[in-house]
Amino acid sequence: MNNRIFDMVTELMKNGRLPHAILIDSGSAADRDELALYIASSFICESTIPCGICKNCTKIKNGAHPDVIVFDPEQRKEKVFKVDFVREIRADSYIMPNEAKCKVYILKNTDKMNASAQNAFLKTLEEPPSYARFILLCESRAALLETIMSRVTPFNLGAEDRKITNEYTDKADELANKLAAALTEVTELNFMRLASAFEKDKDMLPLTLASLQLIFRDAVAVKTGSNITLSNYSETSNQLALKFSLKTLITLVENTEHFFSCINKNANKNLLITRFCSVLRSTAYGG
Numbered sequence: 001m002n003n004r005i006f007d008m009v010t011e012l013m014k015n016g017r018l019p020h021a022i023l024i025d026s027g028s029a030a031d032r033d034e035l036a037l038y039i040a041s042s043f044i045c046e047s048t049i050p051c052g053i054c055k056n057c058t059k060i061k062n063g064a065h066p067d068v069i070v071f072d073p074e075q076r077k078e079k080v081f082k083v084d085f086v087r088e089i090r091a092d093s094y095i096m097p098n099e100a101k102c103k104v105y106i107l108k109n110t111d112k113m114n115a116s117a118q119n120a121f122l123k124t125l126e127e128p129p130s131y132a133r134f135i136l137l138c139e140s141r142a143a144l145l146e147t148i149m150s151r152v153t154p155f156n157l158g159a160e161d162r163k164i165t166n167e168y169t170d171k172a173d174e175l176a177n178k179l180a181a182a183l184t185e186v187t188e189l190n191f192m193r194l195a196s197a198f199e200k201d202k203d204m205l206p207l208t209l210a211s212l213q214l215i216f217r218d219a220v221a222v223k224t225g226s227n228i229t230l231s232n233y234s235e236t237s238n239q240l241a242l243k244f245s246l247k248t249l250i251t252l253v254e255n256t257e258h259f260f261s262c263i264n265k266n267a268n269k270n271l272l273i274t275r276f277c278s279v280l281r282s283t284a285y286g287g
């Protein structure tokens with residue numbers, strides 16, 4: 001299991017900030033399932049962090065909780081996540097939970113949704129019943145519409161196959177924070193100086209991008225008046241929200257996500273770093 005993501009999710013649970021719609025992609029199917037059940041338990045269990053032993057947690061573990069609905073088109077012997085399935089889920093979501101305070105939908109193979117299924121599902125994501133929670137699982141978010149992506153909080157389990165020390169993660173977090181803060185400065189000198197760290201250590205890129213995504217997402221949240229923040233650097237997100245328009249902030253999020261997904265496709269890292277830095281610079285400083 002990707003410990004960094006696991007820790008991040010646990011941190012959100014502790015603060016009661018777990019988003020209502022989550023996407024888990026990449027990594028192994030077993031890891032996606034494990035994380036989805038952990039999150040589902042957190043929504044349902046009375047403890048802040050799922051206790052693992054109460055009636056609710058036990059039922060979830062045994063796949064027997066009536067308010068945790070797992071849907072997988074493969075179980076229906078279908079290759080496509082059809083619009084009919086989405087309608088079925090949507091109709092079910094209007095039925096109140098049986099015994100828990102919320103109803104959790106774990107939807108597998110959501111990258112197998114065709115366009116009409118995705119558009120139908122978007123309606124549910126836009127106006128979900130207050131007690132409904134959605135956890136979307138798939139191999140790659142690349143197949144999902146941007147409109148869907150803008151409604152879910154994504155967690156990528158594939159960013160880290162190898163073991164990474166906490167020290168390394170901290171270093172990447174710190175770099176992401178400094179890079180983001182540098183974008184709010186008048187000139188790009190500081191940003192350029194900081195970005196040269198990637199040349200010395202290319203492996204730093206995925207972790208730094210993951211962290212940057214959170215900082216930029218938080219800035220969007222601040223700008224739109226939401227108090228749901230994900231990164232540890234709220235000061236930087238606040239600064240970004242003050243300096244940039246919502247449109248620019250969304251562009252920063254999208255670019256970072258785009259480059260992050262490119263890393264997972266094993267693109268040439270040198271080229272990626274150069275392009276990423278130039279895109280961020282032109283977005284932030286213009287020109």
Ligand SMILES: [Zn+2]
Binds near residue numbers: 046052057
């Ligand atoms: Zn429990």
